[in-house]
Amino acid sequence: MNAALMEGMLLREPTPPSRAPQGLALLGAIGLHVALGAVLLSSWTPTFEPPSNAQILRTQLLSLPVPVEPHVQPEAPIEPPPEPVVPEPVVQSEPAPPTEAELAFKRAEQERAAEAARQQKLRQQREAAERERQAREAEQLRLAREAERAAEAPRQLEAERARAAAAEQARREAAAAADRQYLPIAKTPPVYPQRALDSGVQGECTVSYDVDPNGRVVSPQVAGQCHPLFIRPSLDAAKRFRYRPRIVDGQAVTVRGVQNTFHYRIE
Known part of the structure; x- marks a missing residue:
């Protein structure tokens, strides 16, 4: 509150100067300052009512933006053209004479090459x-x-x-042996039974018999399965067979167990 009073007292517009002498005004100012100091030193806050004709001046601090200068692209400096490069003259120096080590290395290389060529020649000679x-x-x-x-x-x-x-010789012996074996001379086929033809019956019939020293069939009989209509014609046909007799030690002998199968087919 004291600060507000001080601000009001400071901001109060001064009254127009009077015709009093300057000394009186000076004394009044000193007294005012003394009273103000006493008020500030004490806790008592005096009530001050400004006169009705007092005018208060109020100020306000305004912050203005900083003006921004327009950005201007700086011009690139113009570089001077490069100076032409003049090549330095190449001074050809004479080659240095080879050292002892280089000469020794070259001689060793030549010797190795000569040895390799000699070995290659020897290898080719050996291969040849x-x-x-x-x-x-x-x-x-x-x-x-x-x-x-x-x-x-x-x-x-x-x-x-x-x-x-x-x-x-083997062929001759085989021929001679064949002459000594019994061989069929005549084989008459059987007569197909009429009843079998009428009935359309077909089949087979095996007959077993012996061949005597005269080449005739002896004791024919049916061997295995045979249709009854084919038994008699098969036995009659086997009896009419004729064979060349077998010769053993110059004598004709009987051959037993000879078989022949008759086939009856209607065509």
Whole structure:
């Protein structure tokens, strides 16, 4: 409140100067300051009512924005053209003479190259000699095989002749044995039964019999399954068979258990 009073007293518009002497005004100001100091030092706040004709001046602090200058793109500085580069003259210096180490290394390289060439030549010579040896061995083997075949030719011819003679002898013996075996001379087919033809019956019938020394069939009988209509014609046909008798030790003998199968088909 004291601050408000002080602000009101300070902001009060001064009254128009009077015609009193300046000393009186000075004394009045000093007294006012003394009274104000006393009021500030004490806790008592005096009630001050400004005169009705007092005018109060009020101020207000305004913050104005900082003016922004327009941004101007600075112009790029113009660079001077580059000066032409003049190549420096190349001074060709004479090569330095090789050192002892370089000369020794070069001699070693030459010796290694010469040794490698010599080894390559020796290897080629060995390979050529090996190929020549293999060719000689192959030729010798071929000549030996030809000589062996030439020597075996008479033996092979003799062996072939012996085999031919043996085959002819076997053929003759087989023919002679066949002459000694019993062989059929005549085989008359059976008569197809009329009843079987009328009924359309077909089948087979096996007959077993013996061949006597005269080549005739003895004791024929049916072996296995046989239709009744085919039994009699099969037995009658077997009895009419004739054989060449078997010869054993110059004598004709009986052959037992000979079988023959008759087939009855209507075509």
